[in-house]
Amino acid sequence: MATVENGTEQFDLGWMRRTGPWNTRAPRGKHGLTLADVAVGAYGEAPDESDNQTGRPRGAVARPGSYRIGGYAVRSKSEIWLDNASFLYEEALQRQWSSATDVPWHTIEPLPDDVEQAECQLATFLTEVEFVAGDVPARWVSLTTPDFLEPRQVLLAQVMDEARHMDVFRKRALANGGGLMQATGATSGFVGGIDLSRDFTEMSSRLHVSGEGAVLTLFRMGELMAQNEAEKVIYRLCAQDEARHVAFGIMHLRYMASAAPERREEIHCYLDEAEAGIIGAANPVGQLTPTSESMAIILGGGKANFDDGMNKVIAIRRRQLGEYKKRVISAGFGERFENGRSGVDRMIDHAA
Amino acid sequence: MARADAPKTGGKADGAAQEQAEAPRKYEPKYNWMNKSRQWGVRVPPGKAGLKLGDLNVGVYGEIPGHWTDETRNPRGAVARRGMPPVGYAVRDKAGLWADSAADLYEEAIQRRWAPATDVPWNTIEPLPDDVEHAVCQVCTELIGYANVDIEAITGWQHRMSYGYHEVKQFLATAGFDAARHFECFRKRALVNGGGLGLEGPGRVNRLILESRGGWTEAVVYLLLLRGVFTMTLYKHLERHAHNDAERFIYGHALTDKARHVTYGLEHLKFAIAHVDDQRQIVATLFAFGDGGLARDLADPVLKEALAVIFGGSVRGAVKKGLAGYGDFMRDFLGTLLAMCRYIDVPRDPARLPAALKEFAPVGDVAA
Ligand SMILES: [Fe+2]
Ligand SMILES: [Fe+2]
Numbered sequence: 001m002a003t004v005e006n007g008t009e010q011f012d013l014g015w016m017r018r019t020g021p022w023n024t025r026a027p028r029g030k031h032g033l034t035l036a037d038v039a040v041g042a043y044g045e046a047p048d049e050s051d052n053q054t055g056r057p058r059g060a061v062a063r064p065g066s067y068r069i070g071g072y073a074v075r076s077k078s079e080i081w082l083d084n085a086s087f088l089y090e091e092a093l094q095r096q097w098s099s100a101t102d103v104p105w106h107t108i109e110p111l112p113d114d115v116e117q118a119e120c121q122l123a124t125f126l127t128e129v130e131f132v133a134g135d136v137p138a139r140w141v142s143l144t145t146p147d148f149l150e151p152r153q154v155l156l157a158q159v160m161d162e163a164r165h166m167d168v169f170r171k172r173a174l175a176n177g178g179g180l181m182q183a184t185g186a187t188s189g190f191v192g193g194i195d196l197s198r199d200f201t202e203m204s205s206r207l208h209v210s211g212e213g214a215v216l217t218l219f220r221m222g223e224l225m226a227q228n229e230a231e232k233v234i235y236r237l238c239a240q241d242e243a244r245h246v247a248f249g250i251m252h253l254r255y256m257a258s259a260a261p262e263r264r265e266e267i268h269c270y271l272d273e274a275e276a277g278i279i280g281a282a283n284p285v286g287q288l289t290p291t292s293e294s295m296a297i298i299l300g301g302g303k304a305n306f307d308d309g310m311n312k313v314i315a316i317r318r319r320q321l322g323e324y325k326k327r328v329i330s331a332g333f334g335e336r337f338e339n340g341r342s343g344v345d346r347m348i349d350h351a352a
Numbered sequence: 353m354a355r356a357d358a359p360k361t362g363g364k365a366d367g368a369a370q371e372q373a374e375a376p377r378k379y380e381p382k383y384n385w386m387n388k389s390r391q392w393g394v395r396v397p398p399g400k401a402g403l404k405l406g407d408l409n410v411g412v413y414g415e416i417p418g419h420w421t422d423e424t425r426n427p428r429g430a431v432a433r434r435g436m437p438p439v440g441y442a443v444r445d446k447a448g449l450w451a452d453s454a455a456d457l458y459e460e461a462i463q464r465r466w467a468p469a470t471d472v473p474w475n476t477i478e479p480l481p482d483d484v485e486h487a488v489c490q491v492c493t494e495l496i497g498y499a500n501v502d503i504e505a506i507t508g509w510q511h512r513m514s515y516g517y518h519e520v521k522q523f524l525a526t527a528g529f530d531a532a533r534h535f536e537c538f539r540k541r542a543l544v545n546g547g548g549l550g551l552e553g554p555g556r557v558n559r560l561i562l563e564s565r566g567g568w569t570e571a572v573v574y575l576l577l578l579r580g581v582f583t584m585t586l587y588k589h590l591e592r593h594a595h596n597d598a599e600r601f602i603y604g605h606a607l608t609d610k611a612r613h614v615t616y617g618l619e620h621l622k623f624a625i626a627h628v629d630d631q632r633q634i635v636a637t638l639f640a641f642g643d644g645g646l647a648r649d650l651a652d653p654v655l656k657e658a659l660a661v662i663f664g665g666s667v668r669g670a671v672k673k674g675l676a677g678y679g680d681f682m683r684d685f686l687g688t689l690l691a692m693c694r695y696i697d698v699p700r701d702p703a704r705l706p707a708a709l710k711e712f713a714p715v716g717d718v719a720a
Contacts, residue, residue: 011670015654016486020549026540032470035536038543055504056552057496057539063552069559093467093533100402100459117386124430131425131518134525135511141528142508146500149535156503156532159510163525164462166518167405170427174396174408179389183426185436195439290385303381310379 020059035086035150050075050147058147073143078259079200080140082251085150088244092157097237099168107229108176114303115227118294120178125186125284125291126169129215132187133245134162136194136207144200154248161241168234175230184290201256201263202270208249210274213327214283216242217320224312225298246327253331268336271328275344278324279351285316318351388431405519406455418446418627420516428516442512442567447627449568451619454519457612461526466605468537476597477545484595487661490550491590492542494655497553498583499538502531502613505561505575509568523616530609537602554652556645566634569624573635576617578642581692584610585685586659589677593662614692621696636698647706682712690714 026038038044043059052058052075053068074080111119137155144152173180187193194211197203218225219242222235257264279286285295292313293306299316300309325337325344336342391412399407408414413429423438443449451457480488506528513521542549557579564571587610591603625632650656656678661667663681664674686702686709693700702713 011657011660011667012653013657013667015490015551015658016483018551019486019489019547022548023546024543024548025546026543028474028544032467033472033474033540033544034469035540038536038540040543043543043549054552054555055497055500055558057493057500057549060493060496060549061551063554066552066555067559069555069562089536090467090469093465093469096462096465098402098459098462100398100404100462103403105398105403114386120389121385124427127427128425128430131427131515134521138507138525138528139511142504146503146535149539152503153532153536156507156528159507159525160529163458163522167458167522170408171396171403171405174394174410174413175398175403177393177395179392179394180413180427180430182385182388182431183424183433185424185426185433187425188436188439289382293381293383293385296379296381303383306381307378310381 018061020061031090034090035153036090039086039150046077046081046147046150048077050077050145052145052147055146058149070145072145074140074148074200075145077148078256078263080144080148080151080252081259082151082248082255084247084251085154088248088251089150089153089157092154092161092241092244095240096160097164099164099171099234102237103168103171103233104230105171105175108231109228110177111227112302114297115301116176116178117181118297119176119227119231120173121181121290121294122284122298123169123173124181125184125294126215127166127173127180128183128187129211130162130166130169132194133207133212134159134166136197136203137162140200140203151248151252154244158245158248161245165238165241168238172231172234182290184288186288201252201267204249204252205267205270206274208245209253209327209331210271210278210324212242212245212249213324214278214286214320216246217323218284218316221316221319225295227298250327250331253328253333257332264333267333268341271333271336272341275342275347278321278344279317279347283317283320285313285320314352318348321348321351390429390431401459404455404459405522406459409455416446416450417516420444420446420514422514422516425515428518441514443509444514444516446517447569447624447631449513449517449520449620450623451520451523451616452623453619454523454616457616458519458523458526461523461530461609461612464608466533468533468540468602471605472537472540472601473597474540474544477541477599478596479546480595481666483661483667484665485545485547486550487658488545488595488599489542489547490654490658491662492538493550494553494658495538495583495586496535496542496549497555497558498579499531499535501558501561501579502575503528503535505564505571506531508562509571513568527613527616530613534606534609537606541599541602550658551654553655554649556648557642560642560645569620569631569635570638572617572620573638574642574645576613577621577689577692578639578646580610580614580617581689582646582685584614585681585688589659589681589684590662593677618692618696621698625697632698635696636700639693639698639700640704643706643709647708650708679712682709683714686712687714 021042026040053070054066055070138159141155194207219235219239226232284291295313296309299312321344396407424436426432506524510524561574587603587607594600660670660674660678663677664670
C-alpha cells in the first residue's frame with residue numbers, strides 16, 4: 001500500500017488499487033464520445049440479473065460496508081433492456097428543442113371560433129395525456145438499477161421530452177384568444193391504464209407501443225392538421241420525439257421476446273388489453289366525442305365541413321391501426337394477426 | 353360508448369358491420385364539449401425570449417391555490433371532469449414543493465442544454481500522469497454516484513406531485529435530465545483516458561436523501577442544499593484545477609446546471625418556511641442530521657485524498673498544496689452553505705457543527 005507521510009497527515013492511497021478494469025480508452029468517434037463508445041470491455045456488460053443494491057456505477061468497485069439503499073424493483077435485464085438504447089439517448093440529446101423559442105408563435109393568427117375551440121379542446125387533451133407520459137417513465141426510472149443505465153437514460157430523456165410536450169400544448173391553448181377547455185379524464189386511475197401497470201414491460205407495451213404509437217401517427221399528420229406554421233413546427237418536433245419513445249417500446253418488446261420467451265403469452269394479454277382500448281378515450285381520433293369531433297373540425301376546416309373532417313379522422317384512425325400492426329409485427333409478436341387473436345384487422349375494415 | 357354505430361373491437365364481423373364498412377353511416381356531431389372553458393379569450397403573446405411557461409399564468413390559469421384537491425390529471429385552469437378515479441398524489445400542498453422561480457428555471461435549463469457527446473472537446477484530453485488519472489477517475493466515480501442519487505430521488509418524487517403545480521414538475525424534468533447528463537458525462541471522462549472507474553462512495557448522505565419520507569421538502573434539504581451545494585462547490589474547484597478544455601467544459605457546465613437546482617432548492621425552502629408552521633425548526637433539525645451524515649462520509653479518506661492529488665498536481669504535491677486546496681474547497685463549501693442557511697432564515701452556529709466540518713467553518717460566522 002502506497003503511503004505518504006507528512007507529520008500528522010498520512011495518505012492511505014489504497015483506493016488507487018481498488019479500481020474496475022484499468023487502461024480503458026474509449027474511442028472518440030465521428031459523433032463525439034457517445035454512450036455506445038464507452039460501453040467498452042466489462043464496462044459495457046449489463047448483467048442478466050443485477051445484484052447492485054447500493055446504486056454504484058456499473059463497473060465500479062463495491063464497498064463491503066455500503067448500505068443497501070437501492071431497493072430496485074427492476075433488476076432483470078430482460079425486463080427493461082433494448083439493444084439500441086445508447087443510440088436513442090444520444091439522438092434525444094441532439095434533438096432537444098425549446099417550445100419557447102423554436103416555435104414561430106408569431107405565425108399564429110386569429111381563427112374562426114369553431115376552429116379555435118377545436119384546437120383548444122385538442123390542446124387540453126394533449127396536455128393531459130402528456131402528463132402521463134412524463135410521470136410514468138419517471139417512476140420506473142426510480143425503480144431501475146443503475147446497472148441498466150442505457151435504458152434508464154432514454155427514459156430520463158423521455159421525461160424531459162414529455163415535459164416539453166405538456167407545455168407546448170398548454171402554450172398553444174393560451175396563445176390565440178382561446179383557453180383550456182374540459183379535461184377528458186382519459187388518464188385517470190383505471191385498471192389496465194398506463195399508470196397502474198406493476199410490470200415495466202406491461203407499462204411499455206401500453207405507453208410506448210399502443211399509446212404513443214397512436215399519437216405518433218397523429219403528429220405525423222401535422223401538415224393536415226396545422227392552421228399555421230407554428231402548429232406545423234409543434235407537430236413535427238413532437239413527432240420526432242414520439243418516434244424515439246415508440247422505438248424504445250418496440251425494441252424492448254423485441255428484446256424481451258427473445259430473452260424471455262416464457263413471457264410471450266403474458267405480453268399477448270397486455271396487447272389484447274391495449275387493442276381493446278386503442279380507439280377509445282385516450283386516442284384523439286378514437287371514438288371519444290370531444291376529441292374526435294374537434295379533430296373533425298380541425299381537419300375539415302370548420303363545422304361547415306364536418307363530414308369531410310370526419311372522413312379524415314377515420315382515415316387517420318385506419319392509418320393508426322395499420323401502423324400499430326406493423327410495429328407489433330416488428331416487435332416480434334406478429335402471430336396474433338395470423339391466428340385470429342387480434343381484432344385490429346377488423347377494426348381497420350370497420351374504422352368508420 | 354355513446355355512438356350507436358361503434359365498431360366492434362373483437363369477435364367476428366357480422367353482416368351489419370360489413371355493410372357499415374362499405375357505406376359508413378353519417379356521423380351526427382354532438383358538440384357538447386363546445387363552450388366549456390373557465391376563461392376564454394386568452395391571448396398570451398410571445399416576448400423577446402419567446403413564449404415562456406411563466407407567461408401563461410394569466411387569469412384563472414395563474415391561480416395557484418395552497419392546496420390542490422384534484423387527484424386526476426386535470427390541467428390547471430381546465431374544466432374538470434367529474435367522477436374520474438384519482439391517480440393518487442402524495443404532494444398536494446403548495447408549501448410542499450413550490451418555488452416562484454420554477455417556471456423560469458425550467459425555460460433556462462432548456463436554453464442552456466448541452467450534449468456531452470458532441471459539445472465536450474474530448475480531443476483535448478491527453479494522457480495524464482498515472483496518479484493524477486487515478487484521482488480524476490476516483491472523483492468521477494464519486495460524482496457519478498451523486499448524479500445517480502439525483503436521478504433516483506428526483507424521479508421518485510416527481511410523479512407523486514399534483515398537476516396543480518406543474519411548473520415544479522416541469523422544472524424537475526429538466527433537473528432529472530441534467531442529472532442524466534452528469535451521470536453519463538463523468539462516466540465518459542473516467543473511461544476515455546486510460547483509466548477506469550474507482551471505488552464506490554461511502555453513501556451515508558445518499559441514504560439520507562433516498563430515505564427522506566417526510567416529504568419532498570425534506571429531500572430538498574438533503575439533495576439540493578446539503579449535497580447540492582457540496583457538489584456545486586466541488587465542480588467549481590475542479591474546474592479551477594481542470595487538466596484540459598474538456599474537463600473545464602464539463603465542470604463548468606455541470607456547475608451551471610447544479611446552480612439551477614440549488615436555486616430552486618433555496619427558493620422552495622424559503623417558501624416552505626414562510627408558509628408552514630414549525631417548518632423552520634424542522635429544516636434546522638434535518639440539517640443537524642445531514643451534517644452528521646456528511647461528516648461521516650468525509651471521515652472516509654478516499655474522496656479527500658483523490659481531491660488532494662488533483663489540487664496538488666500529484667501524490668507528492670497532495671501532501672501540502674493538495675490538502676491546502678482541499679481546505680479551500682471545504683471552506684468555500686461551508687461558507688456558501690451557511691450563508692444560504694441564513695438566507696432561508698435557518699442560521700447555523702458553526703460551533704455546533706461536527707468536528708470534521710467545524711475545522712473548515714468560516715471564522716466569525718455566527719448564528720443570527
Ligand atoms: Fe409526448
Ligand atoms: Fe412520448
